[in-house]
Amino acid sequence: MxxxxxxxxxxEVLFAVxxxxxxAVFFIxxxxxxxxxxxxxxxxxxxxxxxxxxxxxxxxxxFGAFPLIVGTILVMALAMVIxxxxxxxxxxxxxxxxxxxxxxxxxxxxELLAGIPSVVYGFFGLILLTDWIxxxxxxxxxxxxxxxxxxxxxxxxxxxTSVAEDAISAVPREFxxxxxxxxxxxxxxxxxxxxxGAFSGISAAIILGMGRAIGETxxxxxxxxxxxIIPEPLTNIFSPIRTLTGTLGIExxxxxxxxxxxxxxxxxxxxxxxxxxxxxxxAMLIIRRIQGTQGLQKPGPSGIQPGGxxxxxxxxxxxALKWPFxxxxxxxxxxxxxxxxxxxxxxxxxxxxxxxxxxxxxLKWTFHPxxxxxxxxxxxxxxxxxxxxxxxxxxxxxxxxxxxxISWEFLTQSPRNLGxxxxxxxxxxxxxxxxxGALAIALPVGIATALYLIEYTxxxxxxRGIRTAVDLLNGMPSIVFGLFGFAFLVLFLNFGVSxxxxxITLGLMILPTIIRTTEEALRSIPASIREGSYAVGATKWQxxxxxxxxxAMPGIMTGAILSIGRAAGETAPIMFTAAVFSSRxxxxxxxxxxxxxxxxxxxxTTNVPGATDQQFGTALVLLMLVLxxxxxxxxxxxxxxxxxxx
Amino acid sequence: xxxxxxxxxxxxxxxxFAGILVLFLLAAGCIGNEGSAAASRHIAxxxxxxxxxxxxxxxxxxxxxxxxxxxxxxxxxxxxxxxxVGEGTADIGMSSRDLKPEEVxxxxxxxxxxxxxxxxxxxxxxxxxVDHLTLDQIRGIFNGTYANWNQVGGSDLPIVVVGRDSAxxxxxxxxxxxxxxGNFTSRQEEFNSNGGIQQKVSRTPGAIGYVGxxxxxxxxxxxxxxxxxSVEPTLETIRDGRYxxxxxxxxxxxxxxxxxxxxxxxxxxxxxxxxxxxxxxYIPLPS
Numbered sequence: 001m002x003x004x005x006x007x008x009x010x011x012e013v014l015f016a017v018x019x020x021x022x023x024a025v026f027f028i029x030x031x032x033x034x035x036x037x038x039x040x041x042x043x044x045x046x047x048x049x050x051x052x053x054x055x056x057x058x059x060x061x062x063f064g065a066f067p068l069i070v071g072t073i074l075v076m077a078l079a080m081v082i083x084x085x086x087x088x089x090x091x092x093x094x095x096x097x098x099x100x101x102x103x104x105x106x107x108x109x110x111e112l113l114a115g116i117p118s119v120v121y122g123f124f125g126l127i128l129l130t131d132w133i134x135x136x137x138x139x140x141x142x143x144x145x146x147x148x149x150x151x152x153x154x155x156x157x158x159x160x161t162s163v164a165e166d167a168i169s170a171v172p173r174e175f176x177x178x179x180x181x182x183x184x185x186x187x188x189x190x191x192x193x194x195x196x197g198a199f200s201g202i203s204a205a206i207i208l209g210m211g212r213a214i215g216e217t218x219x220x221x222x223x224x225x226x227x228x229i230i231p232e233p234l235t236n237i238f239s240p241i242r243t244l245t246g247t248l249g250i251e252x253x254x255x256x257x258x259x260x261x262x263x264x265x266x267x268x269x270x271x272x273x274x275x276x277x278x279x280x281x282x283a284m285l286i287i288r289r290i291q292g293t294q295g296l297q298k299p300g301p302s303g304i305q306p307g308g309x310x311x312x313x314x315x316x317x318x319x320a321l322k323w324p325f326x327x328x329x330x331x332x333x334x335x336x337x338x339x340x341x342x343x344x345x346x347x348x349x350x351x352x353x354x355x356x357x358x359x360x361x362x363l364k365w366t367f368h369p370x371x372x373x374x375x376x377x378x379x380x381x382x383x384x385x386x387x388x389x390x391x392x393x394x395x396x397x398x399x400x401x402x403x404x405x406i407s408w409e410f411l412t413q414s415p416r417n418l419g420x421x422x423x424x425x426x427x428x429x430x431x432x433x434x435x436x437g438a439l440a441i442a443l444p445v446g447i448a449t450a451l452y453l454i455e456y457t458x459x460x461x462x463x464r465g466i467r468t469a470v471d472l473l474n475g476m477p478s479i480v481f482g483l484f485g486f487a488f489l490v491l492f493l494n495f496g497v498s499x500x501x502x503x504i505t506l507g508l509m510i511l512p513t514i515i516r517t518t519e520e521a522l523r524s525i526p527a528s529i530r531e532g533s534y535a536v537g538a539t540k541w542q543x544x545x546x547x548x549x550x551x552a553m554p555g556i557m558t559g560a561i562l563s564i565g566r567a568a569g570e571t572a573p574i575m576f577t578a579a580v581f582s583s584r585x586x587x588x589x590x591x592x593x594x595x596x597x598x599x600x601x602x603x604x605t606t607n608v609p610g611a612t613d614q615q616f617g618t619a620l621v622l623l624m625l626v627l628x629x630x631x632x633x634x635x636x637x638x639x640x641x642x643x644x645x646x
Numbered sequence: 647x648x649x650x651x652x653x654x655x656x657x658x659x660x661x662x663f664a665g666i667l668v669l670f671l672l673a674a675g676c677i678g679n680e681g682s683a684a685a686s687r688h689i690a691x692x693x694x695x696x697x698x699x700x701x702x703x704x705x706x707x708x709x710x711x712x713x714x715x716x717x718x719x720x721x722x723x724x725x726x727x728x729x730x731v732g733e734g735t736a737d738i739g740m741s742s743r744d745l746k747p748e749e750v751x752x753x754x755x756x757x758x759x760x761x762x763x764x765x766x767x768x769x770x771x772x773x774x775x776v777d778h779l780t781l782d783q784i785r786g787i788f789n790g791t792y793a794n795w796n797q798v799g800g801s802d803l804p805i806v807v808v809g810r811d812s813a814x815x816x817x818x819x820x821x822x823x824x825x826x827x828g829n830f831t832s833r834q835e836e837f838n839s840n841g842g843i844q845q846k847v848s849r850t851p852g853a854i855g856y857v858g859x860x861x862x863x864x865x866x867x868x869x870x871x872x873x874x875x876s877v878e879p880t881l882e883t884i885r886d887g888r889y890x891x892x893x894x895x896x897x898x899x900x901x902x903x904x905x906x907x908x909x910x911x912x913x914x915x916x917x918x919x920x921x922x923x924x925x926x927x928y929i930p931l932p933s
Contacts, residue, residue, distance in 0.1 A: 053832070055830075055832075056813070057812035057813070057818060058827075126845075131849055134850065140803070140806045140851075140852045141850050141853065142850070225836070226837070227833050227836065228832065228836075229832045229833060240835050249838075250838035251811050251812060251813040251838070253723030253726065254694075254811070254838075255723075255725055255813040256746040256748055257728075257749070258749075259746060259748050261812070418699060418702070494735055496692075496735040497692065497726065497730075576722070580722075592718065593692075606837065606838070606842040606845070607695065607842065608841050609844050609863055610864075
């Protein structure tokens with residue numbers, strides 16, 4: 001009796017916690033709208049979105065977001081032009097061509113690129129890339145659309161490569177073997193059988209990369225020059241350009257509260273949210289179509305059956321699970337009907353382009369199959385080489401220049417003279433505090449939500465709603481979290497710029513990752529384990545606690561580690577909520593602000609002249625911290641043969 | 647995916663996981679227990695990053711004098727400072743601009759204390775042969791009338807206009823006093839800090855930007871042509887008003903300050919405090 005009561009109680013608690021994700025999403029959107037709607041009222045919806053002049057500080061202020069929207073799209077589009085060939089090439093190489101040994105090295109190397117914090121990319125771009133563009137192309141200024149796109153391309157490479165590689169690997173072996181048996185060459189098989197078989201997954205990969213590129217703030221803000229103009233002509237890639245995220249990043253800190261400019265920035269955040277959610281919605285739609293008309297299936301571990309299309313579908317479900325955007329399903333439509341139209345369009349477009357390239361073959365090969373294969377493999381290997389070179393250049397540049405700055409003093413002292421002397425000890429500790437607090441908030445909530453979704457309920461409208469909310473949270477740009485934290489925690493709740501505000505903001509940001517990875521870990525536990533536990537008389541909770549959670553631990557751990565990495569490297573969510581310029585002491589309560597490594601690097605790079613050594617030193621420490629966390633995740637996965645969770 | 651699992655490994659993983667968790671929870675939880683220096687008086691100062699270097703240097707000297715004083719200084723921007731002091735979350739706010747009408751309406755009892763002045767210096771790349779400009783020429787450059795340095799007596803080189811973000815107090819001052827409230831060229835590249843502009847100008851041969859007095863290393867500070875004479879921006883010329891571009895910096899309190907806040911502000915306004923202002927490369931108040 002008592003046991004059963006406890007069991008029910010725990011179920012109810014988990015249910016209540018699971019609703020948190022939905023509440024959080026509504027809350028964030030509501031709060032942005034609350035502060036943003038006034039600009040749409042005052043300036044008019046069309047004037048705000050379609051206006052071509054962004055001049056909030058003029059004698060007659062004008063708030064036209066159109067150049068910013070165009071800027072965002074242009075930077076993203078060129079980034080995709082650069083990143084897509086490289087990452088699809090790398091994906092094909094890793095999945096199809098590489099020997100197992102090579103694969104074991106290259107795959108984690110590409111994934112490591114994902115772990116480099118965006119402020120480090122921005123730092124790298126500001127120091128090297130913009131100068132290189134200015135000199136190499138003889139331009140007056142290197143801060144440009146091109147610089148932003150190159151950085152974003154590098155940043156979205158790992159996402160696209162990982163997901164595309166998943167999709168390619170998931171094409172059933174029989175397909176390739178059948179093609180080879182018919183006498184096709186390896187390249188013909190890849191080109192005509194394997195890639196077309198995976199093309200929906202590849203489309204989804206590209207769209208996920210687009211989502212990452214649109215939401216990125218710090219790196220873009222540091223290299224694009226931030227002039228709110230539409231390039232003239234539209235192909236002038238050396239023109240400075242300004243994105244929606246960049247506008248939020250540079251103007252939010254100094255804007256007067258309650259002014260029209262303040263509301264305009266929240267209006268910008270609403271537009272940004274709308275665009276990113278649309279793009280991520282498109283990814284969801286595409287992957288959902290792969291699942292066909294089956295709708296949502298909760299794949300049991302015994303679900304895999306041999307043979308043909310049935311098996312392929314199950315495998316596709318496997319990919320879908322890794323990217324639960326997929327599970328957005330019908331509930332997403334009900335949630336925000338407005339979001340539907342753009343994603344369908346984007347999905348169609350990407351689908352069309354992919355299928356023209358791979359399926360309809362507009363250009364017939366005129367080479368001999370063997371030389372075609374040689375050329376193709378050459379190009380594919382080249383793309384991998386380029387990716388690895390990029391990784392090498394960034395890492396070695398920072399290590400070589402940063403190693404000199406690292407000393408015992410640098411690691412253990414407080415900064416003096418605005419960071420030009422002394423060390424970064426408070427920033428290291430501050431980062432740990434922030435990440436620790438975020439994890440303490442997100443881990444219990446995330447695990448409870450996942451437990452509820454997987455163990456306590458079947459697939460129904462409510463769970464779809466919760467999953468939709470989780471996916472929406474996951475798709476939100478980090479600067480939007482920062483803005484929410486600022487508007488709600490710092491101002492509305494009057495926490496002030498404080499440790500706790502930063503921890504909650506970061507906690508919200510990493511929550512979806514934790515839920516998703518935990519869900520995946522729980523799903524991988526065979527039903528027989530649960531059945532065995534019930535058979536010996538255990539209650540639901542006893543089963544979950546003693547039989548299901550322990551074997552799922554490595555998976556949950558991977559999720560937690562990845563979240564730590566992400567939280568430790570993010571600048572945008574903490575720059576308005578928790579971080580300070582300099583502080584001699586460690587915080588003594590949760591209501592005090594802290595120093596943090598990414599913010600310290602951002603400030604040193606953009607605000608403090610004559611601190612080059614400290615810049616590289618801080619970049620190196622931050623890089624080492626985040627990369628070692630990612631490396632830990634990769635090792636854990638390797639050790640347990642855990643599926644990819646990037 | 648469901649490979650054979652070994653209980654021993656699982657235990658290790660669980661242990662490691664628990665270990666990491668405990669570590670972070672400790673890190674998050676132990677904050678409340680440390681640094682409880684007994685009998686110390688403390689105030690919180692927050693706001694403009696332009697004023698922050700002054701507040702920081704003053705704090706070091708002030709705390710050396712009064713060992714029981716604990717002044718916590720954070721940045722965030724002028725608006726954060728105004729909001730924080732208005733709402734009472736900070737004792738002192740820092741602002742590099744005057745209050746906007748909206749802010750005065752919200753917080754009518756904020757008192758301003760001018761503690762120093764900040765000059766606006768026009769900077770160009772060190773390779774640029776141009777040494778001095780008139781205010782009209784500067785306005786022409788920043789509103790897009792001139793696009794090449796040879797139009798203002800320099801070499802044939804496109805001008806790269808670099809300015810602050812539109813929420814910046816520095817930009818507002820520049821816009822009022824130099825631009826006469828005219829629009830900036832839309833090609834102006836924008837940065838959200840003095841340091842960002844200085845760095846950009848030092849790396850870009852054709853660039854021109856405006857910064858505070860403390861940000862002129864590695865770049866060339868232009869002399870201003872005023873009434874036919876060329877005025878170099880120095881502490882002296884700025885202080886006596888011959889160099890025309892400078893603006894006040896404020897500390898803000900809610901009502902008249904008392905206790906430690908008053909002592910700290912009084913210290914900054916004292917001779918000793920004003921010397922520190924000068925050392926931090928800002929302009930002391932006229933004595």
